[in-house]
Amino acid sequence: xxxxQQRLLLFLDSVDxxxxxxxxxNKVSWLPSRLPPHCKIIVTCTCEESNPEVSKEYDVLxxxxxxEENFLEVKSLGEDLVSMQVLKLWIASxxxxxxxxxxxxxxxxxxQCSFADLR
Numbered sequence: 001x002x003x004x005q006q007r008l009l010l011f012l013d014s015v016d017x018x019x020x021x022x023x024x025x026n027k028v029s030w031l032p033s034r035l036p037p038h039c040k041i042i043v044t045c046t047c048e049e050s051n052p053e054v055s056k057e058y059d060v061l062x063x064x065x066x067x068e069e070n071f072l073e074v075k076s077l078g079e080d081l082v083s084m085q086v087l088k089l090w091i092a093s094x095x096x097x098x099x100x101x102x103x104x105x106x107x108x109x110x111x112q113c114s115f116a117d118l119r
Contacts, residue, residue, distance in 0.1 A: 002038035009040050016045040016057040028057050033064050047073075084110070 002008035018027050028045070035041065047058035065071045084107060091097060098106065 002036060004038055007038045007040070009042070012041065012043045014045065015043055015061075016054070028060050028064070031061075031064065033066070 015028050045057045046054055048054045
């Protein structure tokens, strides 16, 4: 029922983590490959080059998208950027700060953390 005046935009985050949908080998098969006018779907899913099992849905979605301009891959920001730079910005935006000792503790803790474990 979308129109030019009232468009429909649907965001589906982490579709690779859905359970009970599609088949065991394809969790994204229910997604439409064609949409009515004035409708858009934004879908996110995980892709790990080192883990083909995790990337199965990504590979299926990649094949489903018929136009390269409709596909956007967001690359990893990298451990340094994700950890300290973003954390420092968040703390500064809250008008807070940490001592050098506290920053070292945080940096050491992040260095021991596996980002894969945060999912």
